[in-house]
Amino acid sequence: MTSKVLVVGGGIIGTMHAYLALEAGFSVVHCERDATPQSASMRNFGLIWVSGRQSGKELEVALRAREIWGEIGAKVPATGFRANGSLTIARNQAEMQVLEEANSMPDAVERGFTLLTKEETVALEPVLAGDYIGALRCTKDAAAEPKYLLSAMREYLKTNDNYQWVPNFEVADFTHNESGNHVTDVKGMTLSGDLVVFCPGAFHKGFLATYFVDAPLRRVRLQMAATVSLPKKLGHSVADGDSLRYYPAFKDLSLSALPPQSSIAAENFMQLLLVQRLDGSLTIGDTHEYVEPFGHELFEDPYDHLRGVISAIFGSSAPAIARRWDGIYSQSTSSDIYFRKTISPGAVVVTGGGGRGNTISPAIAEETMIQWR
Numbered sequence: 001m002t003s004k005v006l007v008v009g010g011g012i013i014g015t016m017h018a019y020l021a022l023e024a025g026f027s028v029v030h031c032e033r034d035a036t037p038q039s040a041s042m043r044n045f046g047l048i049w050v051s052g053r054q055s056g057k058e059l060e061v062a063l064r065a066r067e068i069w070g071e072i073g074a075k076v077p078a079t080g081f082r083a084n085g086s087l088t089i090a091r092n093q094a095e096m097q098v099l100e101e102a103n104s105m106p107d108a109v110e111r112g113f114t115l116l117t118k119e120e121t122v123a124l125e126p127v128l129a130g131d132y133i134g135a136l137r138c139t140k141d142a143a144a145e146p147k148y149l150l151s152a153m154r155e156y157l158k159t160n161d162n163y164q165w166v167p168n169f170e171v172a173d174f175t176h177n178e179s180g181n182h183v184t185d186v187k188g189m190t191l192s193g194d195l196v197v198f199c200p201g202a203f204h205k206g207f208l209a210t211y212f213v214d215a216p217l218r219r220v221r222l223q224m225a226a227t228v229s230l231p232k233k234l235g236h237s238v239a240d241g242d243s244l245r246y247y248p249a250f251k252d253l254s255l256s257a258l259p260p261q262s263s264i265a266a267e268n269f270m271q272l273l274l275v276q277r278l279d280g281s282l283t284i285g286d287t288h289e290y291v292e293p294f295g296h297e298l299f300e301d302p303y304d305h306l307r308g309v310i311s312a313i314f315g316s317s318a319p320a321i322a323r324r325w326d327g328i329y330s331q332s333t334s335s336d337i338y339f340r341k342t343i344s345p346g347a348v349v350v351t352g353g354g355g356r357g358n359t360i361s362p363a364i365a366e367e368t369m370i371q372w373r
């Protein structure tokens, strides 16, 4: 008889588990607290960002994940997956020096790095006509559309008779006995499976709280925005030089020679990341808030800063901001790339992918499948 897997959480980590469990021949019951997921996976940039991953295990995981993303993109085009690549822009000589060093890293070819002059960058992306020195292109970076990704994947999964989607099911209790694993929701309904994976994202409280005591995890809040539609096409995702300070791929390069960040960027731990959505708008961000309790407000000055950086890189006024939001992710604070804990036979909690959670989600799910085999 086919083994039944319960997946708790409809974000990208849960959805990738559902996808790979079906591929592995399990039957899947997939439940979610909300009518449709509303959390980090819906609020992110949709970036599949290989360029910033640390050499070694983290890069390996990201490259494997990128392969699976490519397969999913081909099977489910409505995810908006596209191998669009990225450009990290150097606006001063110190940033250009770091890009040159990055382009000489032993794994630069695996990452699909090429160093471009400003003229070569403009030839590739005429929108980027502003004042800068050059760019590091990464052809392995890709993007999907967070607004459509999860629903597109669920529609695809629903074509398989072995898949059942159970929205509005907030798990409040979990038991394991000789008949398997059982979850009960707040209304007293029960779902059972031979195996269960909990993918609760940044919801570290509730019935799972006991498993998170002393877990090497923190929550991080980000502020984001979307502009009005840009009439011109920008294929690549774009990052500014501040991103070099945050991504571990670059941690051993000449970061100490970088000029200080602007005060607003430093206070809010900011970088510019930008991706054009299929509707022409630009998703831009981000700030990072590491200490709880988080604020609840969205502030204007980080967005002014981001629009200033965009205007400088575009050489023309940045499009106006149309929408703002924030989001919270769960991040592993240990040397583990993410958090995985077996809580009873056949029951595992998986979260903590941090700002790379979307990128590595298929590889995280694949690791669970390997353990279940």
Ligand SMILES: Cc1cc2nc3c(=O)[nH]c(=O)nc-3n(C[C@H](O)[C@H](O)[C@H](O)COP(=O)(O)OP(=O)(O)OC[C@H]3O[C@@H](n4cnc5c(N)ncnc54)[C@H](O)[C@@H]3O)c2cc1C
Pocket: 008, 009, 010, 011, 012, 013, 014, 031, 032, 033, 034, 036, 037, 038, 039, 040, 041, 042, 043, 044, 045, 046, 047, 048, 049, 169, 170, 171, 172, 199, 200, 201, 202, 203, 206, 222, 223, 224, 326, 327, 328, 329, 330, 350, 351, 352, 353, 354, 355, 356, 357, 358, 359, 360
């Ligand atoms: C603003 C922002 C931008 C980001 N940008 C990127 C990016 O471009 N690239 C990248 O790689 N990563 C990015 N990340 C990180 C990435 O979005 C997250 O790591 C990833 O989405 C986490 O997925 P998840 O499924 O673990 O969590 P979530 O998306 O939070 O999903 C968890 C789900 O579990 C459900 N749930 C929780 N508890 C229960 C329960 N008791 N019962 C039933 N359901 C429950 C929740 O309702 C939720 O839908 C970003 C994050 C943020 C916040």
